[in-house]
Amino acid sequence: MPNFSEKMKKNLHWLIFIIAGTVLGFLFTQQFYLQKKIAGEVQPEGISDLAIQVLQLSKSNDGLKKEIAKLADEKQLSERSVFNRDTAASTLNKDIKKYQILTGDGAISGPGVEIKIERKMQLTQWVDLVNAIRNIGAEGIAVNSRRIIFNQGITDKDLSPPYTIDVVGNADLLYGSLSRRGGILDEIAQGQVTQKDLLILPSAQAGNR
Amino acid sequence: MVVGLLVTAQLKSKPQRPSSTPLSNYTLLKENQENLTKEQADLKNQISLLQNQILDIGQKLKKTQSSSRQQVDQLAVLKDKTGLTELRGKGVVITLDDSAQFPASSNSIAHAADMRDLVNFLWTQGVSGIAINNERIVASTSIDCIVNTVMINNTKMTTPFVMSVVSDNKDLKGYIEKNDNLTSIWQRVKNEGLKFAIIESDNIILPVYKGSLVVDYAQLQ
Numbered sequence: 498m499p500n501f502s503e504k505m506k507k508n509l510h511w512l513i514f515i516i517a518g519t520v521l522g523f524l525f526t527q528q529f530y531l532q533k534k535i536a537g538e539v540q541p542e543g544i545s546d547l548a549i550q551v552l553q554l555s556k557s558n559d560g561l562k563k564e565i566a567k568l569a570d571e572k573q574l575s576e577r578s579v580f581n582r583d584t585a586a587s588t589l590n591k592d593i594k595k596y597q598i599l600t601g602d603g604a605i606s607g608p609g610v611e612i613k614i615e616r617k618m619q620l621t622q623w624v625d626l627v628n629a630i631r632n633i634g635a636e637g638i639a640v641n642s643r644r645i646i647f648n649q650g651i652t653d654k655d656l657s658p659p660y661t662i663d664v665v666g667n668a669d670l671l672y673g674s675l676s677r678r679g680g681i682l683d684e685i686a687q688g689q690v691t692q693k694d695l696l697i698l699p700s701a702q703a704g705n706r
Numbered sequence: 707m708v709v710g711l712l713v714t715a716q717l718k719s720k721p722q723r724p725s726s727t728p729l730s731n732y733t734l735l736k737e738n739q740e741n742l743t744k745e746q747a748d749l750k751n752q753i754s755l756l757q758n759q760i761l762d763i764g765q766k767l768k769k770t771q772s773s774s775r776q777q778v779d780q781l782a783v784l785k786d787k788t789g790l791t792e793l794r795g796k797g798v799v800i801t802l803d804d805s806a807q808f809p810a811s812s813n814s815i816a817h818a819a820d821m822r823d824l825v826n827f828l829w830t831q832g833v834s835g836i837a838i839n840n841e842r843i844v845a846s847t848s849i850d851c852i853v854n855t856v857m858i859n860n861t862k863m864t865t866p867f868v869m870s871v872v873s874d875n876k877d878l879k880g881y882i883e884k885n886d887n888l889t890s891i892w893q894r895v896k897n898e899g900l901k902f903a904i905i906e907s908d909n910i911i912l913p914v915y916k917g918s919l920v921v922d923y924a925q926l927q
Contacts, residue, residue, distance in 0.1 A: 543732065544731055544732055544735065546852075546853040546854075547732065547735040547736065547739060548735055549852060549853065550739055550852055550853065550855070550862065551735055551738045551739050551742060553852060553857060553860060554739065554742035554743060554746060554860070554862075555742060556860070557746060557860030557861075557917075558742055558745055558746055558749060560860070560917070560918040560920065561746065561749035561750065561753065561917065561918055562749060563918060563920070564753055564917065564918035564919070564920075565749060565752050565753055565756065568753060568756035568757065568760065569756060571756075571760055572756055572759055572760050572763065575760055575763040575764065575767065576763055578763075578767055578771070578774075579763060579766050579767050579770050579771070580770065582771055582773060582774070585767055585771045585773075585774045585777075586773075586774060586777070589767075589774055589777040589778065589781055590777070592781055593777060593780055593781050593784060594926045595919075595921050596781065596784035596785060596787070596788050597784060597926055598921050598924045598925075598926055599784075599788050599844075599845045599846075599919060599921065600784055600787045600788055600845070602784070602787075603926050603927065604926075604927040605924045605925060605926055605927060606924070606925055606927055607923040607924040607925055608923055609923070620826075621819070621823060621890075624819075624822050624823060624826045625819065625822065628822050628848045628849060628850070629848070631845075631846060631847065631848040632848035632850055634846075634920065636920070636921055636922070636923055636924035637924050646845075647829070647843065647844065647845045647847065648787075648829050648835075648843075649829055649830075650825075650826045650827065650828070650829030650830035650831075651826055651830070652830050665923060665924045666923050666924070667922070667923060668923075697927065
C-alpha cells in the first residue's frame, strides 16, 4: 500500500498535467480565434477596397463643395439680377451657355484628347468606353464628328471603323487616364491617344439621328 | 517548451503598435467612409436647396425684368434637359437584382455593366429621363463597379437596383422584354435566375440631380 507522500506526489503530477492541458487548450483556442478574426475582418484586399471607396467619396465631396460654392455665387447674381437688367442678361447668358454645353445644344471647343481606334468595336465596348470617359470628367465627346450625348444612347448602326474619338476636358487627366497600361482603352481597343490644345465638337443636332 | 512556443506565438499575434495594425487601419477607413457618406448626403441636400432657391429667383426675374423673360424660359428648358428639375410622367419601373441561387456566380449577380447596357438601350428608345435608386442619370453620370458596390453619381449603392424611367412610349415594356434586346441579361435570367422585372406605371417621379456639373474647359462656339 503506497504511503501518504507517494500518494501526494502522484496527485501533484496529475494536477500539473491538468493545469498544463488547460493552459494549452486555452492558448490553442485563443490563437485560433485571433487568427480567424484577423483573416476574416482585415484581409489586405478589404483594406485596399475600402481605401478606394474612401478616395472616391472624398473626391466626390470635394466636387460637391465646389458645386455648392458655384451655386451660391449663381444665387447671389440671380438675386441682384431681379433688380438690374444688365446683370440679369449677363447672368442668364452665362447659365444658358453652361447648360447648352452640357446638353449638346451647340458646337463646343476646348482642350482634350483625340483617340484613334482602327478595329471594329462592339456595342457593349462602346458603352463601357464612353462610360469610362465620362468618369474621367469629359465635358464633351464626339465620335467620327458626331456628338455623343448622354440622353441619346449609342447603337450598332451609328458607328463604323476607323474611329476618331474627340474628348474635350482636362487634357492631362484624360491623357494620363486613357493611356495607362491595362486601362480601359488598352483593355478594349488598343487605341492611340494624343493630347490636343484645341478640339471642336459639333452640336448634338448637327448630323445626328 | 511547447507551452513556451505557444505563449510566444500568442504574444506575436497581438498588435505591438496599436497605431499601425491592419485592424486599426480598417477601423479608421470604415469610420472615414461612414463620415464621408453622411457628409455627401448633407452636401447633396444643400445643393438641392440652392437649386430650388435659384429656380424661385428665376420666376421673380420673369416678373421684374420682362426683357429677360425669353432667356429665363430658355434656361428653364435647358435645366429640364439637364436633369435639374423633377420629372413626372408615365413609364416603367425596372428592378434588377441578384439571383437567389447558391452558390452565386459572376453570371447570377447584377453588374454595373448590366445597368450601363440598360441605360443605353433606354436612351435609344427615346425615353425622357432615367433614375437608378433615386440617382438621376445626367451628362456627367458614369455607372461604375467599386468592389462589391455600384457607384452612380459618386453615390454608393447595392442591389436591388430600381430603375425609374419616364417615357411616353407605350411599347417600351415590350421592347425591353424582346429577346433580341439586352440578350446578356435575358440569358442570365433564363439560365442563372437573375431577377429582372418590368412594371408599367402612370406615376413615375424622377428626382432632381443633386451633384456637381463641372464645365471648366469647354466653351460654346
